[in-house]
Amino acid sequence: MSDATQSTTPETPAQPPAPKPVRIFLVVVDDSPELKVALRYACLRARKSGGKVALLTVLEKGEMQHWLAVENLIREEQRAEAEQMLQKLAREVNQLTGTLPALYVREGNRTEEVLALIGEEPSISILVLAAGTDPEGPGPLISYYTGRGLGRLRIPLTIVPGGLSNEALDAIT
Numbered sequence: 001m002s003d004a005t006q007s008t009t010p011e012t013p014a015q016p017p018a019p020k021p022v023r024i025f026l027v028v029v030d031d032s033p034e035l036k037v038a039l040r041y042a043c044l045r046a047r048k049s050g051g052k053v054a055l056l057t058v059l060e061k062g063e064m065q066h067w068l069a070v071e072n073l074i075r076e077e078q079r080a081e082a083e084q085m086l087q088k089l090a091r092e093v094n095q096l097t098g099t100l101p102a103l104y105v106r107e108g109n110r111t112e113e114v115l116a117l118i119g120e121e122p123s124i125s126i127l128v129l130a131a132g133t134d135p136e137g138p139g140p141l142i143s144y145y146t147g148r149g150l151g152r153l154r155i156p157l158t159i160v161p162g163g164l165s166n167e168a169l170d171a172i173t
Contacts, residue, residue, distance in 0.1 A: 020050075021123065021125075022050065022051055022052055022123065023045075023046065023049050023050070023051030023052070023125045023126065024046075024051060024052050024053070024054050024102070024121075024123045024124045024125055024126075025042035025043075025045055025046050025051060025052070025053050025054070025125075025126050025128050025158075026042075026053075026054045026055075026056060026114075026117070026118065026124045026126065026127050026128065027039050027042045027053060027054070027055055027056070027128050027129075028056050028057075028058070028110070028114060028127075028129065028141060029055050029056060029057040029082075029085060029086065029089060030057070030110075032130075032132065032139065032162075033133075033162070034129075034130035034131065034132055034133070034139070034162035035130065037130040037160055037161075037162050037163075037164050037169065038128050038129055038130035038160055038162075039053075039055075039089060039092065039093070040096070040166060040169050041128055041130070041158070041160045041164075041169055041173060042126075042128040043092075043093055043096035043097050044096065044169060044170065044173035045126075045128075045158075045173055046097050046099075047096060047097045047098070048173060051125075052097070052099050052101065052102065053093045053097060053099075053101040053102075054101055054102040054103075054104065054121075054124060055086055055089055055090065055093070055101050055102070055103050055104065056104040056105075056106065056113070056114065056117055057082045057085065057086060057104070057105055057106070058105075058106045058107070058108065058109075058110040058113045058114070059075065059078050059079060059082060059105065059106070059107045059108075060107075060108075060109070060110070061107060061108060061109075075107075079105060082105055083105065086103045086105070087103075089101075090103060102121075104117055110140075110141065111140070111141060111144045111145075111149060114127070114141070115149070115152055115153070118153070118154060118155060119154070124155060125155055125156075126155055126156050126157075126158055127145070127153065127155055127156070127157050127158065128158045128160065129141055129142050129145070129157065129158070129159055129160070130159070130160045130161070130162040130164075131159055131160070131161055131162045132162055133161075133162045133163045138159070138162075142159055145157050146159070
């Protein structure tokens with residue numbers, strides 16, 4: 001047999017598999033009692049899946065345009081309070097997951113700012129919200145995102161019952 005009939009194509013080294021993208025669980029920070037439930041759920045899921053948590057707080061725009069100096073002072077105070085709250089929650093996230101969360105402070109309409117952040121940050125992969133437990137309903141974000149806003153989400157929405165205990169959360173994650 002002639003050597004000319006054998007293949008002489010060089011072997012290409014095997015490419016290492018692409019790293020798995022990190023799942024980022026987005027939690028919207030507000031003053032509701034359900035926040036702790038959404039936060040714990042997101043932390044436990046992130047820890048179990050090798051993911052991370054992102055925290056977003058949105059400062060609603062004021063309506064005191066004719067008192068601009070007063071509005072600016074109020075906005076600065078609100079931002080300082082929001083940043084303190086995010087730092088406190090970041091410590092909790094770090095204790096539960098072993099990682100520091102991404103922190104975002106936005107100004108504007110909460111539903112629109114959540115969508116804007118999700119659109120700007122392709123690594124955010126799940127929005128985690130906890131449903132309100134009062135008779136008024138699940139809350140404005142859940143009402144919006146399970147209604148007319150659902151078509152605008154590019155990621156899954158996880159809704160956690162707001163009345164779950166830490167033990168119940170630990171059992172389901």
